[in-house]
Amino acid sequence: MEILLGGPACLTPLGPDLPTTLAAMRAGTSALLPSSFPGSEKPVHVGRVDDVWLTGSGRRSQRMIGRVVRHTLTRLTRNLRTEPRTCFILATTKGDVKALEQGRPEDTMLPVFAARMGAAQGFSGQPIVVSSACISGTLAIKFAADLIALGEFDHALVVGFDEASDFVLSGFLALHAMATEGCEPFDDARDGISLGEASASVVLSRDRSLFQEGAVAEYVGGGMGNDANHISGPSRTGEGLVRAVEAALDSAGLTASDVGHVNAHGTGSVYNDGMEAIAFGRLGLGHAPVNSYKGYFGHTLGTAGLVEALIAVEALRQGILLRSLGATNTTAMPDMDILKENRDTSRDLLLKTSSGFGGCNAAVLLRALRS
Amino acid sequence: MNVIAHSLLIDGSFRLDDRELLRSSGTMEDMFRACYKAMAMDYPKFHKMDAPSKLAVLVTEPLLQRARQEGADLENRTGLLGISHCGSTVTDQEHWDIRRGTGLASPAVFVYTLPNIGLGEITIRHRIFGSSLCLLDHEPKTELVLRSIRVLHERDRMEWIVCLWSDIFADRYDARAVLLGPGPGAPADANTLRTLIST
Secondary structure, eight states: OOEEEEEEEEEBTTBSSHHHHHHHHHTTOOOEEEEOOTTOSSOEEEEOOOGGGOOSSSOHHHHHHHHHHHHHHTTBSSOGGGOSSEEEEEEOSSSSTHHHHTTOGGGGOHHHHHHHHHHHTTOOSOOEEEOOGGGHHHHHHHHHHHHHHTTSOSEEEEEEEEOOOHHHHHHHHHTTOBOSSSOOTTOTTOOOBOEEOEEEEEEEESOGGGBTTOOSEEEEEEEEEEOOSOSSSOOSSOHHHHHHHHHHHHHHTOOGGGOOEEEOOOOSOHHHHHHHHHHHHHTTOTTSEEEOSHHHHOBOGGGHHHHHHHHHHHHHHTTEEOOOTTOOOOTTOTTSEEOSSOEEOOOOEEEEEEEETTTEEEEEEEEEOOO | OEEEEEEEEETTEEEETTEEEEEOOSOHHHHHHHHHHHTTOOOGGGGGSOHHHHHHHHHHHHHHHHHHHTTOOHHHHEEEEEEESSTTHHHHHHHHHHHHHHSSOOHHHHTTOSTTHHHHHHHHHHTOOSOEEEEEOSSOOHHHHHHHHHIIIIISOOSEEEEEEEEEETTEEEEEEEEEESSSSEEOOHHHHIIIIIO
């Protein structure tokens, strides 16, 4: 059964939509800017969405989500709000955690947040919240596709959202996990992560006619795996990621040699990127060009897997592999084809991977569809 | 899949199938310590966990011991489904109180400020490498539980699944868990799961 993705939309620190974001990335622009932060002696680099791109009223979270959902829904031939057998899946780690900073803890409950977001976008029923740390966005794609494949739904609106908040920034600073400057995933000198924020949305469906401008990708497979090792440190062997990718390949009936491009998690932390290099080596993915997008707009947490997958698909549709911004010297990872420059490609099979706190890992295989 | 065993840990009572293992009128922390002792757990890491993770580990402990006895392949063919309303809210508040009070943050607290960390602790304790899925909802709706079980079983080919509803808000805790597997037991249908998890 064919499961398609269409109507992709994103709002990132680089732009108010997917074309603008991708154009900035093709030009090698980074939105990571230094800003002072209480509790940090030095400025921290953060990728922030410009509020001038947000229209309407309501909470910033609602406006960030509203922008991408409206874009996605207007790219459909039918009104998804009234389409039967449709589910709304929200991927997020912290939702509107700024409400906690403002003294309203009850508004941070993710089901409460999701209900408000669903209602604000005109959907009846409670959205399904996927909240598995930094794999949430990738996992939400997989979960939506699985539910459609099982016949539970015909269509799924998948939305990702997370904001750069004091709550999260202070935590990563306490962990000494933040990069000295903008993060440099896969570079020999990488020294930490940079946080970002974004919202993104896409529709998964079995119905090709649902998409006004055609589907952008086909969902080919997906998998999950646990490190079972540590809640905040990646596996030294890459075990969970290896299992997630193997499960994805197995579900698709493919092998590592079929993968044309890997858009990795690539946070810029010493241990995460090292773990990924080990895992990709074990998986025999040395032939596949690898990049991370975190150097462009930071780690967008629960949105990361979704927004990065949508950008990577669009890049493949344009026949380009984006350089892994920040990766200049990669001698410590000689067996990986890390993209140091933009490169033309005719390949179409994307492997998107994500790893997160709790030792969770997810992988999806998406085949980019060129018009 | 069938229900192999089920457990419940709610405000002073810890039950496995139809037996009450423990009853206590103490605080939540007292209850967690008592459960830990009652199951003769020897796992020092437990004492470093936040309350939602302790709750998740405790209520699933007898089920995963049972799964091991039944010959379940915990490493490769066991999946976890965790659903919660509050998620990590109590720990979020603790992190934010520290941040507000001191201007700094505690890394030991911050790493628990995600709803899926309890599932992560379970995977570490029992060496579970398969699929785990963390969802948030107002209540443990049978429909969502059944759909998620189908994903883990039919798509991810998990032969054993632990379904967990766990919630902590203020000093109240409510955790219910079900072990599903191929052995003899009531079928894991809507009626059974509604009785064991949703009510």
